[in-house]
Amino acid sequence: MTAPQTVQVKLPAEDDYRIEGIEEVMTPALAIYPDIVEANIDATIRVLGNDPERWRPHVKTSKLGFVMRKLVERGVTSVKCATTLELRTVAEAGAKDILVAYPMVGANARRVRAFAEAHPELRISALVETSEQVPAWVGGRVGLFIDLNPGLNRTGIEQDRVEEVIALAGKIEESGLVFRGLHYYDGQLGRYEDLAAREIVAHSGYDQLMQIVEDLNKAGLVVEEVVTAGTPAFPCTISYKPFANAQFIHRASPGTVVYGDFTSQGQLPAEYGYRPAAVVVTAVVSRPTAHRITCDAGHKSVSADAGVPTCSVLGHPGYVPDKPSEEHLPINIPAGEAEPRVGDYLYLVPRHVCPTVNNFDHAMLVRQGKITGIERVTARGREIPIEI
Numbered sequence: 001m002t003a004p005q006t007v008q009v010k011l012p013a014e015d016d017y018r019i020e021g022i023e024e025v026m027t028p029a030l031a032i033y034p035d036i037v038e039a040n041i042d043a044t045i046r047v048l049g050n051d052p053e054r055w056r057p058h059v060k061t062s063k064l065g066f067v068m069r070k071l072v073e074r075g076v077t078s079v080k081c082a083t084t085l086e087l088r089t090v091a092e093a094g095a096k097d098i099l100v101a102y103p104m105v106g107a108n109a110r111r112v113r114a115f116a117e118a119h120p121e122l123r124i125s126a127l128v129e130t131s132e133q134v135p136a137w138v139g140g141r142v143g144l145f146i147d148l149n150p151g152l153n154r155t156g157i158e159q160d161r162v163e164e165v166i167a168l169a170g171k172i173e174e175s176g177l178v179f180r181g182l183h184y185y186d187g188q189l190g191r192y193e194d195l196a197a198r199e200i201v202a203h204s205g206y207d208q209l210m211q212i213v214e215d216l217n218k219a220g221l222v223v224e225e226v227v228t229a230g231t232p233a234f235p236c237t238i239s240y241k242p243f244a245n246a247q248f249i250h251r252a253s254p255g256t257v258v259y260g261d262f263t264s265q266g267q268l269p270a271e272y273g274y275r276p277a278a279v280v281v282t283a284v285v286s287r288p289t290a291h292r293i294t295c296d297a298g299h300k301s302v303s304a305d306a307g308v309p310t311c312s313v314l315g316h317p318g319y320v321p322d323k324p325s326e327e328h329l330p331i332n333i334p335a336g337e338a339e340p341r342v343g344d345y346l347y348l349v350p351r352h353v354c355p356t357v358n359n360f361d362h363a364m365l366v367r368q369g370k371i372t373g374i375e376r377v378t379a380r381g382r383e384i385p386i387e388i
Contacts (some may be wrong), residue, residue, distance in 0.1 A: 011262065012275055014315025017347045019281065020369050027283040027345070028301040030360040032375070035367055036277035037067055037258060041074055043273045044257050047238060052076045056099065056227055058255030059090050061354045064363060065378040067258060068093035080227070080253050084111045087124075089379040091115075097123040099145060099227065101183060101253075103155055105136065111383070113140040125180050129157050131171045143178035145227070148212070150205045152188040159208045162215055169221040181225035181248065184209055190232035190267065202236035210242055217247075225249040231256040232267045261353035262312045278357060279314065280348040282329065284340045291333045293340055295348075298324040302348055303355035311348040321348075
């Protein structure tokens with residue numbers, strides 16, 4: 001197994017995140033800094049030409065109704081979600097146009113349909129990639145986007161299967177449903193560390209995407225909206241000029257930027273001004289050997305889905321978090337660096353913030369170093385699977 005490596009990403013100073021009275025807090029704990037959340041939201045809107053309508057953030061990151069309301073307050077009312085609980089939560093927060101950007105089948109699709117019927121004031125959409133998925137939506141109020149596969153190979157129709165895309169759009173309209181547009185999640189671009197190389201690959205894919213739109217229009221099938229770009233592709237989608245002058249509505253959909261994590265800090269240009277807005281506060285619980293400590297933030301707290309190290313330690317760039325177990329996070333301390341004592345507190349920036357937020361039932365709100373409130377992580381988990 002490859003040894004964990006020190007994370008080479010510049011992070012803010014620890015002093016900016018320290019919490020007064022932290023000794024009264026049970027750890028591990030999720031801390032969210034609303035002032036930084038608001039600044040990150042404002043930065044995204046600014047990068048999008050001060051037009052909040054160009055952003056369709058994925059609220060799987062936000063999770064809290066409190067934070068979703070922050071988005072709505074700034075005019076971001078078109079969003080994406082993955083679960084029916086996220087759908088319900090973001091609707092309650094005030095979103096008006098919600099795309100369920102996850103393939104819904106069976107009872108899941110019926111739950112989305114029922115929600116749309118109960119809320120005619122909302123514009124609800126879903127994804128399809130085959131004609132066999134269309135009948136599940138016939139007779140309801142849910143509009144449909146076609147999910148394209150730009151190379152992530154997770155869901156969607158591959159870009160070169162244009163005739164299938166045209167046939168599917170035709171099937172949607174023949175079934176009496178509304179064809180809303182194309183969903184294009186190019187998350188695979190995160191593997192390109194160099195932004196210039198990432199942009200070349202992204203723009204090549206967008207050229208193909210624009211050709212698909214043109215072919216659909218020639219077939220009499222109007223593309224109303226195109227949704228592109230998670231966080232790693234965000235700079236590339238902004239720099240692609242044809243989107244700015246397109247006949248369709250173009251929206252970018254990064255969600256991680258609301259909180260940030262150390263992965264996104266390395267993927268996005270520093271001039272955007274993003275800062276981590278969510279950290280996990282952890283306590284040192286053991287010093288099992290020289291130059292090694294253990295904290296209480298295992299993978300049930302800080303998600304390990306993106307690999308090891310799972311996080312970076314604010315104020316201590318030389319510390320190297322090792323492979324976690326469920327509740328334990330060992331951290332290796334370089335020789336010559338001051339070592340924390342048992343009972344000391346550290347502030348961790350997750351490698352992947354989205355599932356990390358989902359690990360917690362509650363979040364502490366911190367302003368100017370003081371805990372000002374507690375918010376429930378409203379959309380954590382899922383709805384009841386069946387009503388009996």
